Amino acid sequence: MKISILGATGSIGMQTLDVVRTCLPHAKIAALSGFSNIEKLSPLVEEFKPNMVWVPDDASASVIAGLTRNHPEILTGEDGLISIAAESDAEILVNALVGRAGLAPTLAAINAGKNIALANKETLVTAGELVMRLAREKKIKITPIDSEHSAIWQCLNGGTISEVEKIILTASGGPFLGWTRDKISAAKASDALKHPNWSMGAKITIDSATLMNKGLELIEAMWLFNQPMQSIEILVHPQSIIHSMVQFIDGSVMAQAGLPDMRLPILYALSAPSRIKTDFPRVNFLEKNNITFETPVIENFPCLSLAQHAAKIGGTLPAVMNYLNEWAVGQFLQDKIGFYQISDIISDAFGIYNVKPVISLNDITEAEDWAVNFIGGKKWQQ
Numbered sequence: 001m002k003i004s005i006l007g008a009t010g011s012i013g014m015q016t017l018d019v020v021r022t023c024l025p026h027a028k029i030a031a032l033s034g035f036s037n038i039e040k041l042s043p044l045v046e047e048f049k050p051n052m053v054w055v056p057d058d059a060s061a062s063v064i065a066g067l068t069r070n071h072p073e074i075l076t077g078e079d080g081l082i083s084i085a086a087e088s089d090a091e092i093l094v095n096a097l098v099g100r101a102g103l104a105p106t107l108a109a110i111n112a113g114k115n116i117a118l119a120n121k122e123t124l125v126t127a128g129e130l131v132m133r134l135a136r137e138k139k140i141k142i143t144p145i146d147s148e149h150s151a152i153w154q155c156l157n158g159g160t161i162s163e164v165e166k167i168i169l170t171a172s173g174g175p176f177l178g179w180t181r182d183k184i185s186a187a188k189a190s191d192a193l194k195h196p197n198w199s200m201g202a203k204i205t206i207d208s209a210t211l212m213n214k215g216l217e218l219i220e221a222m223w224l225f226n227q228p229m230q231s232i233e234i235l236v237h238p239q240s241i242i243h244s245m246v247q248f249i250d251g252s253v254m255a256q257a258g259l260p261d262m263r264l265p266i267l268y269a270l271s272a273p274s275r276i277k278t279d280f281p282r283v284n285f286l287e288k289n290n291i292t293f294e295t296p297v298i299e300n301f302p303c304l305s306l307a308q309h310a311a312k313i314g315g316t317l318p319a320v321m322n323y324l325n326e327w328a329v330g331q332f333l334q335d336k337i338g339f340y341q342i343s344d345i346i347s348d349a350f351g352i353y354n355v356k357p358v359i360s361l362n363d364i365t366e367a368e369d370w371a372v373n374f375i376g377g378k379k380w381q382q
């Protein structure tokens with residue numbers, strides 16, 4: 001199996017390489033991409049010897065070119081990232097990029113006939129209709145890396161899509177579970193970055209704190225499993241042991257459980273339907289003997305209801321929401337805006353945006369351009 005990994009230096013990218021190193025001895029790495037962290041990328045290029053490497057600019061390219069042991073083709077710039085997704089000789093592309101940067105390489109890889117192991121949920125939030133349609137046309141498999149979607153996919157082995165009554169999408173609740181709204185409103189990025197169960201990149205960690213992550217995952221699940229919003233229930237399960245469940249029409253429920261370890265869904269996305277033996281830690285149910293469920297406190301997490309609204313309306317609205325969320329999370333991470341300004345920005349935009357149907361990629365580009373202008377026309381400072 002030949003694999004390319006976009007976003008190799010990130011949380012999912014590094015864990016994917018760990019899975020390749022420890023569980024898939026016959027896999028070859030065809031291409032890797034990094035971004036700002038060239039010191040992290042260089043040893044990966046030396047170890048895995050990909051034929052193609054992507055870095056953002058010429059300065060980083062010369063660092064990679066200076067590595068003595070192998071001489072990969074080095075590409076740069078936005079077009080280069082698209083080329084590497086399409087042109088490497090990999091059969092499967094692991095998309096571990098963060099944010100909307102993941103969309104164009106995914107489309108290019110599908111067009112080039114590559115299967116996709118998808119961590120980058122923003123791809124489906126922004127353009128789920130286009131991506132899934134193209135994947136169907138090109139007979140491409142999109143296998144989920146997101147732990148909840150991996151769980152749902154595994155539970156679906158227990159029946160067919162037409163026998164599904166509902167999907168139960170579980171959420172850890174994030175670092176602000178149980179906090180009052182006043183306390184949350186004073187939270188800084190450093191508070192939001194303390195996730196109780198998962199160690200992840202900064203953007204998804206903030207999305208977990210606002211519960212936007214669960215909203216993005218709702219939209220991701222609707223596209224991946226062709227389900228209407230009403231058949232997906234969100235339940236907070238603070239222990240993160242049950243990664244999601246599927247209830248079938250006979251009332252039977254399948255659940256997928258495991259420790260919160262992203263290497264499990266990454267491995268399954270690359271090996272399914274086979275299971276590969278690992279020495280990863282196992283769940284001890286005698287220790288994890290307090291597994292609980294509750295409904296999300298929606299008043300404290302307005303991003304979740306905004307995402308539910310976007311899921312219901314559809315068209316270009318999720319792309320606008322995704323763009324504004326990504327921008328606002330970036331501002332919050334620099335302590336330039338407050339926690340609830342993330343949702344305020346999205347909510348203000350929803351109040352004036354005219355939603356359009358998504359016919360082509362051009363509709364997404366126009367929606368994102370609208371979001372850029374919207375941000376430009378406001379002063380979002382505390």
Ligand code: NAD
Pocket residue numbers: 006007008009010011012013033034035036037081095096097098099101119120121122145146147198199200201202203204262
């Ligand atoms: P991360 O920030 O740790 O890594 C992102 C990677 O993308 C890095 O290699 C970075 O260099 C690269 N990158 C960032 N911006 C880029 C750009 N503009 N162009 C090219 N490369 C760029 O993020 P992560 O936590 O690994 O998350 C990656 C994706 O997986 C996200 O969509 C996230 O929602 C999803 N996901 C992550 C986890 C997790 O446990 N980390 C779990 C489920 C889903």
Ligand code: MG
Pocket residue numbers: 146147148217
């Ligand atoms: Mg998830």
